[in-house]
Amino acid sequence: MTDLDEAKEIIGRYINIQGGLLECLHALQHVFGYVPKETVDIMAEGFNISRAEVHGVISYYHDFKTAPGGRTIVRICQAESCQAMGSRQLTEQVKALLGLDVGENNDEYSLEAVYCFGNCALSPNIEINGKLYPRASKDNFEKLLKPEGQQ
Amino acid sequence: MKNIYVPRDTASLSMGADDVAKAIAALPAEVNVIRNGTWGMTYLEPLVEVETERGRVAYGPVTVSDVDSLYQAGFLDGANHELCQGLTKDIEYLKNQERLTFSRCGLIDPLSIDDYIKNGGFEGLSRALKLSGQEIIDDVMTSGLRGRGGAAFPTGIKWNTVYETKADQKYICCNADEGDSGTFSDRILMESDPFCLMEGMIIAGIAVGATKGYIYLRSEYPLCKEILNGAISILNEHNFLGDDICGSGKTFDIEVRIGAGSYVCGEETAMLESLEGKRGMVRAKPPLPAHEGLFGKPTVINNVISLASVPIILARGGEYYKDFGIGRSRGTIAFQLAGNIRRGGLVEKAFGITLDDMINKFGGGTYSGKPIKAVQVGGPLGAYLTPDNFDLPLEYEAFSKAGAVLGHGGIVVFDETADMKAQAKFAFEFCMIESCGKCTPCRIGSIRGVEQIEAGNYELVEELCELMDTSSLCAMGGMTPIPVKSAMKYWPEDFKDK
Numbered sequence: 001m002t003d004l005d006e007a008k009e010i011i012g013r014y015i016n017i018q019g020g021l022l023e024c025l026h027a028l029q030h031v032f033g034y035v036p037k038e039t040v041d042i043m044a045e046g047f048n049i050s051r052a053e054v055h056g057v058i059s060y061y062h063d064f065k066t067a068p069g070g071r072t073i074v075r076i077c078q079a080e081s082c083q084a085m086g087s088r089q090l091t092e093q094v095k096a097l098l099g100l101d102v103g104e105n106n107d108e109y110s111l112e113a114v115y116c117f118g119n120c121a122l123s124p125n126i127e128i129n130g131k132l133y134p135r136a137s138k139d140n141f142e143k144l145l146k147p148e149g150q151q
Numbered sequence: 152m153k154n155i156y157v158p159r160d161t162a163s164l165s166m167g168a169d170d171v172a173k174a175i176a177a178l179p180a181e182v183n184v185i186r187n188g189t190w191g192m193t194y195l196e197p198l199v200e201v202e203t204e205r206g207r208v209a210y211g212p213v214t215v216s217d218v219d220s221l222y223q224a225g226f227l228d229g230a231n232h233e234l235c236q237g238l239t240k241d242i243e244y245l246k247n248q249e250r251l252t253f254s255r256c257g258l259i260d261p262l263s264i265d266d267y268i269k270n271g272g273f274e275g276l277s278r279a280l281k282l283s284g285q286e287i288i289d290d291v292m293t294s295g296l297r298g299r300g301g302a303a304f305p306t307g308i309k310w311n312t313v314y315e316t317k318a319d320q321k322y323i324c325c326n327a328d329e330g331d332s333g334t335f336s337d338r339i340l341m342e343s344d345p346f347c348l349m350e351g352m353i354i355a356g357i358a359v360g361a362t363k364g365y366i367y368l369r370s371e372y373p374l375c376k377e378i379l380n381g382a383i384s385i386l387n388e389h390n391f392l393g394d395d396i397c398g399s400g401k402t403f404d405i406e407v408r409i410g411a412g413s414y415v416c417g418e419e420t421a422m423l424e425s426l427e428g429k430r431g432m433v434r435a436k437p438p439l440p441a442h443e444g445l446f447g448k449p450t451v452i453n454n455v456i457s458l459a460s461v462p463i464i465l466a467r468g469g470e471y472y473k474d475f476g477i478g479r480s481r482g483t484i485a486f487q488l489a490g491n492i493r494r495g496g497l498v499e500k501a502f503g504i505t506l507d508d509m510i511n512k513f514g515g516g517t518y519s520g521k522p523i524k525a526v527q528v529g530g531p532l533g534a535y536l537t538p539d540n541f542d543l544p545l546e547y548e549a550f551s552k553a554g555a556v557l558g559h560g561g562i563v564v565f566d567e568t569a570d571m572k573a574q575a576k577f578a579f580e581f582c583m584i585e586s587c588g589k590c591t592p593c594r595i596g597s598i599r600g601v602e603q604i605e606a607g608n609y610e611l612v613e614e615l616c617e618l619m620d621t622s623s624l625c626a627m628g629g630m631t632p633i634p635v636k637s638a639m640k641y642w643p644e645d646f647k648d649k
Contacts, residue, residue, distance in 0.1 A: 018446065019408075060430040061413050062412035080527055081332045084563055085491055115414055116333075117371050118329060118338040118371060120561070122162055122196075122495065132164075132165040
């Protein structure tokens with residue numbers, strides 16, 4: 001944990017919002033890239049719930065990470081519309097290119113599954129660091145990866 | 152000064168609309184680039200429109216490299232070009248629709264309250280403010296509006312239950328957790344006409360006596376979040392939200408809350424848990440959310456499109472809306488053409504059009520050009536249908552009779568390369584990944600389903616489907632058998648050992 005004070009400040013903003021734990025977790029993850037373990041106690045105290053409850057919420061939702069991921073986050077849609085446009089094969093190709101399985105990461109990349117970006121008229125879809133790429137293919141994915149860090 | 156419209160929704164942005172807008176703004180001409188929402192003709196995105204004396208002339212799909220040739224051809228005067236689609240309003244895809252709920256989508260700058268009002272915005276609210284809560288609810292009942300999220304429960308009855316329940320606090324919750332693959336109508340509405348959704352929520356609040364509304368938005372829609380929050384600020388500034396709506400003395404506030412990548416949180420009680428900051432575990436019913444919903448208070452939970460259909464119902468009256476559609480499916484529904492489809496996008500039509508017309512006339516067949524093998528209607532919990540089913544009219548009861556569901560109106564097309572065993576297995580896998588874990592049939596049944604399909608024990612799969620269907624707590628486990636059983640029924644050859 002680099003800055004516990006900052007985390008405390010963020011959590012403090014949400015504890016008085018009714019049902020604000022999810023928003024709080026999003027805010028922490030936005031700043032730190034994941035939800036640091038050290039913040040669980042602070043949230044439990046702030047929201048007046050048990051640590052188990054905080055942990056339960058973090059572990060329930062796919063979005064929340066408990067460890068830092070790669071610098072480049074690649075998310076690939078695994079749902080039906082993209083399947084109909086060849087996402088299964090594309091996923092295998094992306095896995096081979098990154099040397100990662102879905103759900104894994106190294107320092108450089110995280111490869112994550114997503115179930116629908118809502119861009120299904122332009123399937124298949126891949127997202128790289130928050131930017132969505134429709135009609136994705138092995139070739140254009142490779143091109144996007146080449147100029148490292150500048151998608 | 153020429154008005155040029157360049158859309159700014161997730162789909163057009165993904166196709167480079169921002170760069171196109173920049174390139175057009177940099178042309179050596181007097182241009183005023185307006186960022187509208189989208190008409191929903193996704194296959195033409197980015198669809199650039201030029202305002203001319205004849206009306207708006209459309210060009211698409213436009214890439215940055217086309218801008219120069221468009222300019223040389225004189226597109227600023229609406230001149231012809233290989234990308235020219237003619238007048239926007241005359242494009243067959245749009246012209247053949249019945250745009251009620253989506254009438255402003257694509258037409259206006261989504262965050263211009265003047266545009267909104269000029270095009271019929273707040274006519275519903277101003278009428279609602281003159282009516283009693285019961286009169287508003289009666290109008291919604293008359294319209295025949297049923298929940299567009301998928302369950303198709305009559306909206307008026309839901310509202311009436313909340314109206315009749317006495318409480319110190321009531322809530323309106325908009326379910327914007329549009330998780331079904333192949334659906335994006337909520338996204339398009341929120342990105343293209345956010346005030347319309349909010350007007351519907353305000354009317355619902357006034358009708359049932361709720362003063363607070365939440366929009367539960369999925370985290371995969373970041374642009375919606377930005378636009379919705381922008382819209383809320385504008386409505387507060389203009390007194391359409393807050394303590395004294397339009398001087399009526401009525402109070403209503405809206406807050407956007409973001410989900411965290413859980414499909415089952417689109418189930419209404421799981422959504423309530425999530426809004427309360429908890430794990431998205433499904434609640435047993437009763438109590439109904441209309442009696443004990445968010446934070447234990449009576450709560451109206453409606454899908455985005457249900458709420459966004461309310462303003463026009465109030466503006467034109469329930470009878471007007473009811474005139475569209477067939478049987479017990481009244482009004483219009485936004486279909487979404489997705490997957491392997493040539494002309495993907497949003498089609499708002501009155502209920503009753505056949506699947507064939509939707510897929511072939513509007514959609515133009517497959518993107519790959521290969522024959523259609525399967526079509527999944529109604530999201531991951533919907534049935535896979537074959538071209539033999541294409542004469543089915545798109546309405547709730549006909550689909551129900553055929554063992555299928557219309558759901559949220561998503562239509563995903565697969566060509567002949569689809570492996571239906573893989574799709575059936577995926578239905579179980581998806582249930583396994585997304586199950587909230589509260590009930591055993593869903594939590595364990597989904598895992599057994601994957602195993603038994605892999606093992607080829609299809610008799611056991613049938614039994615398992617029966618069990619999940621009859622004893623799951625919610626639609627997640629209860630409807631997962633639908634795609635599985637339909638795949639096994641229509642494509643038995645795909646399930647034979649290869």
